[in-house]
Amino acid sequence: MSDDNFYVIGDEKDLYEKRKKIFPKKVSGTFNTLRVLSVWLLLGLYYVLPWVTWNDQQAVLFDLPARKFQIFGLTYWPQDFIYLAMLLIIAALALFFFTAVAGRLWCGYACPQTVWTEAFIWMERLVEGDRNKQVKLEKEPWSFRKVRLRATKHLLWIVFALFTGFTFVGYFTPIKELTDSLQTLSFSGWEWFWILFYSFATWGNAGMLREQVCIYMCPYARFQSAMFDKDTLIIAYDEKRGEQRGGRKKDMSKEEYQAEGLGDCIDCMQCVHVCPTGIDIRDGLQYECIACAACIDACDDVMEKMGYEKNLIRYTSENHDAGGKLRLLRPKTIGYGIALLAITTLFILSIWFRTPLELDIIKDRNRLYVTNSEGFIVNIYKLRILNKDQVGHTYTINVSGNENLIYQGPKQVSLPSEGIREVPVRVALDPYYLKDSSFEVNFTLQAVDSESIKVVQDAKFIGPVQRKRRR
Template structure:
């Protein structure tokens, strides 16, 4: 009993169950068409976007060595981390909203695991044929033909996976430079690592593991129920209409097969054969279901051939099954939707109103202050100026915020596109004008060629301890 490889002993089944291979059958229908369209769109965006240029630069480039992200003419720096935070919040809200409305819509139509698995299944069918041929080949003893087909399939998978990994790295290294290195295979160590790692992950997840990623590895399947309610759209089998299942002649009228105690389900198993996770939707809602709706298309096709009403398997909700109406617009979904739109609007406005200029002020910590030849109290600062724009700018430097303040340093600073420069400056104040040991002042930068680009940054001016009243 201690042997983990023993799956069944007597009437008991071990927790360690051997994987049953799943060979999804090709299905056609409106939901499959939508799923294929979604896959083509998402894969097309993934593979083509690195090649799109914007203002002479790669439109999307996450330049980690330079610590900047370029997205359609906008450059984001580590100081812009707030935008990434906002994007993550928007993504989470979108997941909550679409899950509350339509269940695992993300899993069935947009999840990378689903999209890439569809691509790998297409290549497998191209080489080995549809479900029946694949099952026959899998059961057949090893032969030259079987080795040839399996080898061809894996060659296609590996080439596609390598192209996927190469494209992935193209988002972090300019893809045209990466392509030049491709011809001589002169990638850097990290480029080799990520190309091979991402390729292996794609081949392993989409080609070998497939449904096991959704069933055992994906956390979303475990906590999705917390976002469901009785009005959430799910894919379900109409048990009242379908039961009792059973085969029958196509020529039988509805009254004839109902008189024999049969429902509309002819028990053809097509809904099971097309399921990418291998479940039987007639057993009720299961966490393995990724809501791809392949079973709906398969069942509708059978119902049409039999001359029966469609939608034996359909999108529904618990309340709808109980005789109520479909209700996608309810307080929870409206709340999610409003918050999602609000966050999206705030994000767009924040990016739109973002100033392409950053100013950091670093005070000299070796000397809090010093006294110059005129007896003025002097503080030394280092202004770190970051030009986030893709154009060169010259900025005027000034300081304010206290009576009698004097600025000592360059009046202007010129920065090339997407560059940083440190400017040492001094600020002096007559000690008789000081009212405390720490005063608030402000540094201002204003672009000379574009008055809309300006930034003000506060700083502290430190003076000596006051020993007498003013």
Template sequence: MSDNRIPSIEEQDGDGEVRYRMLYESADKVYIRHIRGVYTRIRKYTGLPLLAAYFFIPWFNIEGRQALHFDLPERQFHIFWATFGPQDGFLLAWLLIIAAFGLFAVTTWLGRVWCGFTCPQTVWTMMFIWAERVCEGDRNQRIKLDAAPWSVNKVLRKGGTHAIWVLIAFATALAFVGYFYGIRDLVVDLASFEAHPQAVFWVAFFTFATYFNAGFMREQVCKYMCPYARFQSVMYDRDTLAVYYDAKRGETRGPRKKNMDYRAEGLGDCIDCSWCVQVCPVDIDIRDGMQYECINCGLCVDACNSVMDKMGYERGLIRFTSEDELETGKTNYLRPRLFGYAFVLTAMVALFTHQVVTRSPIEAEVLRDRGARLFREYRGDIQNVYTVKINNMDRDPHEFSIAVEGVAGYDYSLRRPRDIYLEAGEIFAVPIRVSVPKDQLKTAKHNIVIVVQAEDDPELIDRHQTVFIGPKQ
């Protein structure tokens, strides 16, 4: 027996004999039927704004620069009206944690709606399927075209499909690299063959990756590569809204004429048309129960509702519902788990917003002199030496002043360079000496505050506390 085969209990013959299927058998091509309905429209309303934002935001300028530009060589990240640096990396970590909690909360409430409506893999796959439908026709036409021998018509249709795929993939790669390179510079440099080799490589790489993932991988990414499908069951509970087939109402399945008394024949509402399977982008049968591959896209709901309308039956044989609703007729929306996620998420968003809004574009870091001498005596004064590191994270240049605040009654004097002028994004370290008359010191050490302030904008200010050390009293 081959090691590449595994027993499949689900595929037993009628006599109970176990059949085998290949463990690494290649997947058949999935032909998706085009359908119209509520969830198809929702996907359009959620997907199109996201696509428009992705492709067009890099072309907008704010105050003479690209609105969203991740300038890696300069270590500056321009996000609309704010500029962030490497020292703001904790904000990125914070944002990722918020996104994770948001995903947990939404999944607990509505299942994998992120996958079905806004995941890039889903959105781009749907665009590629649209290109197939435009050039090759709907599901049955595509099946016939693939089965037909090669001809001029087949070459033109297939060529048109792949031409649109490449165009979409190239536009995707161009926009993505443009967020880092600068979209206008990238387009000009590529057109004039003067682009940096690294830029050319990444445009080619992401073009190929998009073309391959959305054109050929498709449901394989959702089934086998995406980790979200593997741990989603941890976040589901009996009241999570997801796509379910109402087996009590639908079974027993079977074909029938439109106006026949199918109940008398022992049949349920499901006419076994398989439209729910034909529209599924991950090629599963929702009637087999909850499956980890299901991305909650709702296409099977639209397909089933359209069939129910034609047959004159009530809608909702396949619908967004919960396990509890299927069994008891009720869904508990107000449950502690969901409230817990919502509370944590709200608190984190509020703290993150406060941190970003109150964030100062000036950052000062003060380091004491690392020499062997903790202090110096000079003409009756005790001196401490510090290094002040100033980071101008603002988009404009500024001239900075340094001052010292400390214990009331102490006469602090400060020696530093006269002019500290920093360009936008520049970091500069300057040594300073803080002096206090020896006869005023009452303790061996006390706290002082170094104040860095922009001369032209008093609101740009940062304070850093440090220690002033003198002789033991």
């Protein structure tokens, strides 16, 4: 066999097989309802959130030029990077937990690729009809009707994608300012780039590539097996009950078709026709399966029409399928759940008790200390104060650590909302009270109008080396 042509033995399948376009059939049922609700909820949040105001400001705004994030009345700065780290940890633990419990729930119900693809498929069906009409249109030669339908579909896709890109930029540029710029198309260069880039990515991924993103581009499909075990819920076909497959008359009794060696599967192919990735779930668990459960809804509908018991395709686990118990709670899931609950609780508490005030103390590095005309040892500091609150405050400044310290600087400082100010101060001490060459001092910043807004920061007071006296 030559190196230029590789084939799978038996199937005679070319390694570089051309993509076969998939036309998923419309389905109804419990899981489809849940998926539609998820799509509406997530898309609704995405498109509506930039327009929500909080204290006369955009509720969610990632102001990169000003290096601050505004989220429902709270302002986060680069110093608050710990919250982003905690969010990423929560997201990772949630992914591990839900995958260990029920497989690829994220892929089937909440992944942006799935959500936007559902929206694009809905527009495609609106223009071209359901699966049978789409397949027929695909096979038709090019005509005015075919061009009109395809052009209408892509026009809807492009408009929707442009709105998606516009909304995306609205999270980084105030959406009202962006809307004013839209009227004259006076976007900045970066705004033009990101609107067009995100629109093109949405149109390409959700409209053109679709299942290829899940199968070839997404890494989650490849490493999900590391989080699966024999008790993980998966979508599976009941082979013992379903085989042998075959057609039969609707009024045929169970005893009659079983006598002919047939199982409950009538081989209608509906589970394949509704699958967004085009797989046959009856061939077993495959990495292409995104756990959308469309095949369950389709099969249950067929079983109901035939008068058979439902759940020929159902959620199960490898152990349960082999006759064991269905165990959702087990050491792995309990561990993930406890860790997720702990870090989420810690995150909420840290946000709840977050002080909207930042104090950084920078000691003069040119001179460790100086001696003034009175013989006092003086340390020079620069207090960098950041007001993270949405309103202005006046703060008092106090220093402690030695009752004989003399603070030389402003007693109060006022900052507007989100204001930053650097305040140079001096702290003096009579060398008579200096027992060590250095000791810790505490700077306390307290808002005059709020007892809860208070921050204490430590610093070092440095003096000359104390030599021991000889006896």
